[in-house]
Amino acid sequence: MIRKGIDYIKSIKSHTPEVYYEGQRVEDVTEHPAFKTPVRTVAKYYDLHWEYDDLRVYNPDVGEETSISFLRPKSKKDLAKIRDGLIKIYDYYRGFFGRSPDYLNLWNMIFYAHSEDFGNHFGSRYKENAIEIYKEATRNDLFYTHAIVAPMYDRSRPPSQWEDPYIQVGVVEERPEGVIVRGAAMISTAAPYAEMLWYLPNIRRDTDTRYALYFSIPTYQKGVKFLARRGFQPREGGEFEYPISSKFDESDAIMIFKDVLIPWDRIIFYKRPELIEDFMWRIIGLRTWFNWHFVIQHYSRLKFLAGLAIAISEASGTSNFINVQEKIGEILIYIALNEAVLTASVENAEELPNIVRPNPYYSIGASHFNMRTVPRANEILRSISGGASIPIPAGIKDFENPEEREMILKYMSMKGLDALERVKLFNLLWDVIGSEVGMRYEQYDRFSRGDPTIRWAQMYSEVYRDKKHEFVKLVREILDQMPNPKA
Numbered sequence: 001m002i003r004k005g006i007d008y009i010k011s012i013k014s015h016t017p018e019v020y021y022e023g024q025r026v027e028d029v030t031e032h033p034a035f036k037t038p039v040r041t042v043a044k045y046y047d048l049h050w051e052y053d054d055l056r057v058y059n060p061d062v063g064e065e066t067s068i069s070f071l072r073p074k075s076k077k078d079l080a081k082i083r084d085g086l087i088k089i090y091d092y093y094r095g096f097f098g099r100s101p102d103y104l105n106l107w108n109m110i111f112y113a114h115s116e117d118f119g120n121h122f123g124s125r126y127k128e129n130a131i132e133i134y135k136e137a138t139r140n141d142l143f144y145t146h147a148i149v150a151p152m153y154d155r156s157r158p159p160s161q162w163e164d165p166y167i168q169v170g171v172v173e174e175r176p177e178g179v180i181v182r183g184a185a186m187i188s189t190a191a192p193y194a195e196m197l198w199y200l201p202n203i204r205r206d207t208d209t210r211y212a213l214y215f216s217i218p219t220y221q222k223g224v225k226f227l228a229r230r231g232f233q234p235r236e237g238g239e240f241e242y243p244i245s246s247k248f249d250e251s252d253a254i255m256i257f258k259d260v261l262i263p264w265d266r267i268i269f270y271k272r273p274e275l276i277e278d279f280m281w282r283i284i285g286l287r288t289w290f291n292w293h294f295v296i297q298h299y300s301r302l303k304f305l306a307g308l309a310i311a312i313s314e315a316s317g318t319s320n321f322i323n324v325q326e327k328i329g330e331i332l333i334y335i336a337l338n339e340a341v342l343t344a345s346v347e348n349a350e351e352l353p354n355i356v357r358p359n360p361y362y363s364i365g366a367s368h369f370n371m372r373t374v375p376r377a378n379e380i381l382r383s384i385s386g387g388a389s390i391p392i393p394a395g396i397k398d399f400e401n402p403e404e405r406e407m408i409l410k411y412m413s414m415k416g417l418d419a420l421e422r423v424k425l426f427n428l429l430w431d432v433i434g435s436e437v438g439m440r441y442e443q444y445d446r447f448s449r450g451d452p453t454i455r456w457a458q459m460y461s462e463v464y465r466d467k468k469h470e471f472v473k474l475v476r477e478i479l480d481q482m483p484n485p486k487a
């Protein structure tokens with residue numbers, strides 16, 4: 001089934017999760033000022049499926065039409081269709097709103113495609129769980145959030161050594177009907193207005209089995225609580241001053257499990273922490289898939305940022321300067337590289353018996369590269385707009401006062417833009433490089449798939465682990481051809 005926006009709104013309205021905001025329990029996220037913007041955008045996501053035919057596809061795994069983001073690619077052609085559909089969605093978002101429903105639809109599809117692997121490692125019950133969770137998600141077109149990272153209590157020690165071992169989510173008790181979990185996750189984007197959640201910890205340095213479980217439950221299940229961050233939404237009617245915030249402000253929350261019962265049929269991974277890295281992230285290929293999705297998000301974003309840089313510099317005449325051209329050229333190089341990766345990641349995809357997945361080296365490499373390219377593009381925008389990014393009349397009403405309007409029309413215009421267009425353009429710029437939403441996105445661009453230092457190092461220590469010796473061999477051969485001194 002593919003829903004319409006209105007179906008999602010009705011669903012989340014009747015199943016609002018337990019969200020706390022400024023001392024209050026939120027009654028209805030669809031009406032709350034901090035959440036109604038993303039709720040509207042998620043609704044738009046569903047409606048986009050009815051505006052663009054290529055976002056809907058007959059899905060043979062469930063025998064009905066679903067979102068393209070649920071399709072299990074069995075050929076490179078399928079994978080290309082998914083890529084092109086996602087690019088369409090993220091071009092609409094201008095590369096923002098990265099935790100739209102399609103993100104975790106992919107994860108549900110991947111777990112389903114690897115259900116056999118879950119069965120082989122954990123037993124047949126887990127295989128069935130991966131299948132049923134996917135079918136439930138596709139048939140109801142459910143919106144998932146997810147949480148991976150433990151609260152930042154003490155990064156120098158694993159959670160099992162913390163003063164309270166249940167800051168990290170852990171199993172407190174096993175029962176015939178499931179397990180009871182307690183603890184929290186640092187951040188879960190979209191949680192306040194999502195219908196379902198995945199909890200999937202990446203506990204690389206902890207071998208305590210109580211933490212090793214992946215499960216999916218409704219966000220409104222008893223004992224699940226969310227502490228939402230302050231909303232960055234603009235004041236009512238702020239679309240003129242904050243064009244991005246008023247469309248694409250996502251929300252983030254701390255996820256808390258207060259002795260929550262997780263039924264056995266909602267668990268796909270249990271008690272084998274040693275498998276998290278190799279099985280989940282490499283064999284299942286989760287790292288490849290989510291990084292591939294990020295390349296799509298950031299490809300769309302870089303195109304938008306290039307458009308901003310070009311529009312500003314051409315309107316102000318700075319595009320004639322070689323140093324400004326060089327900076328715009330830098331963003332264009334990033335776009336070319338991302339486009340090449342998205343093409344090649346499908347061309348050179350891995351064709352497994354159960355799924356065709358994007359090329360891991362390109363997808364992970366490009367996504368990690370973008371941890372630096374996207375903030376760099378923001379920095380370029382700051383540099384080429386100079387101090388002019390700051391003194392913009394306070395709001396739309398300035399244009400409505402005749403006395404001010406006369407001055408604005410004269411002094412706020414640019415060589416290539418009238419004053420109204422110029423103010424709109426610079427409001428857009430500020431919402432990218434200076435507003436709270438802009439700053440939150442920059443933090444997201446750097447950190448959302450892990451810390452950049454660790455991720456770049458991981459290219460050496462893990463991603464190229466089995467391939468790096470090929471490069472050393474190139475050096476070795478030359479060394480071997482060099483003469484040795486006579487003994």
Ligand SMILES: Cc1cc2nc3c(=O)[nH]c(=O)nc-3n(C[C@H](O)[C@H](O)[C@H](O)COP(=O)(O)OP(=O)(O)OC[C@H]3O[C@@H](n4cnc5c(N)ncnc54)[C@H](O)[C@@H]3O)c2cc1C
Pocket residue numbers: 099146147148149152155186187188189190252440441443444447448449450451453454
């Ligand atoms: C806006 C935003 C939205 C997000 N949304 C989600 C979401 O929906 N779901 C989700 O699961 N996650 C989400 N993330 C979280 C993201 O997964 C984490 O931020 C990321 O994994 C990095 O972890 P951390 O922030 O705890 O930083 P850390 O990894 O703790 O890094 C903090 C600093 O400490 C250093 N450091 C930490 N450990 C080591 C070490 N062992 N050795 C050397 N240096 C170290 C790092 O280099 C870095 O400078 C989001 C993040 C942001 C910013």
